[in-house]
Amino acid sequence: MTDFNNLVPVTETQLNGKLQQTVSAKALHNYLKVGNDFSTWIKGRIKEYGLIKNDDFLIFDSSEFRNQSTNNEQQIKWTTKRGGDRKSTDYILTIGTAKELAMIENNEKGRAIRKYFIRCEEHLKEIAPAIQKKxxxxxxxxxxxxxxxxxxxxxxxxxxxxxxxxxxxxxxxxxxxxxxxxxxxxxxxxxxxxxxxxxxxxxxxxxxxxxxxxxxxxxxxxxxxxxxxxxxxxxxxxxxxxxxxxxxxxxxx
Incomplete structure (x- = not known):
């Protein structure tokens, strides 16, 4: 069974004034094995589908994407083949945006990761009342x-x-x-x-x-x-x- 949480971790980030489930665009691109290089792929998708900065995604000029949730300290690091951090830009996507981009690819991997994102959303909806009560x-x-x-x-x-x-x-x-x-x-x-x-x-x-x-x-x-x-x-x-x-x-x- 594919360990999606390890390949494309769903974390939480403050975006548009609220804590949202988010995904690293680099992690998604790496999983989907899209032919284009990352920068060309993400910029093309943003332009083609009218994605809005600070609503659909955030830009991080760093090799690290730190989860901003106090309950989860996940961190994604990108390295070159020679080792060391690849100092480049990552795009942090809302889980809804990540679902759209996965669906657009229209391949088996895209459909599989989209289902994973849907399960993450459903899980959040299930536990939301308990979180609110607490x-x-x-x-x-x-x-x-x-x-x-x-x-x-x-x-x-x-x-x-x-x-x-x-x-x-x-x-x-x-x-x-x-x-x-x-x-x-x-x-x-x-x-x-x-x-x-x-x-x-x-x-x-x-x-x-x-x-x-x-x-x-x-x-x-x-x-x-x-x-x-x-x-x-x-x-x-x-x-x-x-x-x-x-x-x-x-x-x-």
Whole structure:
């Protein structure tokens, strides 16, 4: 059986403002074994069939086509017979455009690869509702953890005020760092560095981690209101976190 995914990988690229399934025109040309050289073939097809740049294809002046999906790090490299990169232009086609070009060739290989592209599209349609549902659940978790962040800071301010103490920025940071260490194993600053991130780490972590953070922040508000000090709250939050994980694993099982 032909391994189409290895010969002509379908990847994902930001094109025309959205993430789309795409194909390297060079990979398609190489598979189809079209008589013309690549440059003549692709430019001829673009002109003949009115393909539109940034709608039907993108141009990459590089030997590499990097998949822009965070879930897939596929990379296509083109080499000369002598070895090394062939520094030339590649055209990144939408899967719809790739289907058209395959059909135009009107040969067995063209028909076979077209069917493969259709299967890729059908698979995406099948999983799209699940992807959308997962994204919605993550957004809900992100909003929930945001709901508790401000009240937690307010509770800390009130507690310290009742003790005649001023609350400075690092006091709030200490609370968030404590909870981040329990859930993520490190502070937000360390997490950003470890994962090469910028901005709020809560925009990058998983739905499960967000729910865990929200649970501990909500619990911490109660403990602060009860007048517990930092060390006592930390010990209790660690216990609550362990219980939370056990319950979560029980649901999965």
């Amino acid at each position: 994204a919605f659940k993550r957004l809900k978790a992100r909003l929930e953890v945001a709901d508790y962040s401000r009240p937690m800071c307010d509770a800390l301010t009130i507690q310290r005020l009742s003790l005649g103490k001023e609350t400075k920025p690092h006091h709030y940071t200490n609370e968030f760092d404590m909870i981040n260490r329990i859930v993520l194993g490190m502070t937000a600053k360390a997490y950003r560095k470890a994962h090469n991130l910028t901005g709020d780490i809560r925009d990058h972590i998983t739905e499960e981690q967000l729910n865990h953070l929200a649970y501990l922040e909500k619990s911490n508000i109660t403990l602060i209101d009860m007048g517990w000090n930092y060390e006592k709250r930390k010990a209790e939050l660690i216990k609550l976190s362990q219980s939370y994980i056990i319950r979560l694993l029980g649901k999965v099982a």
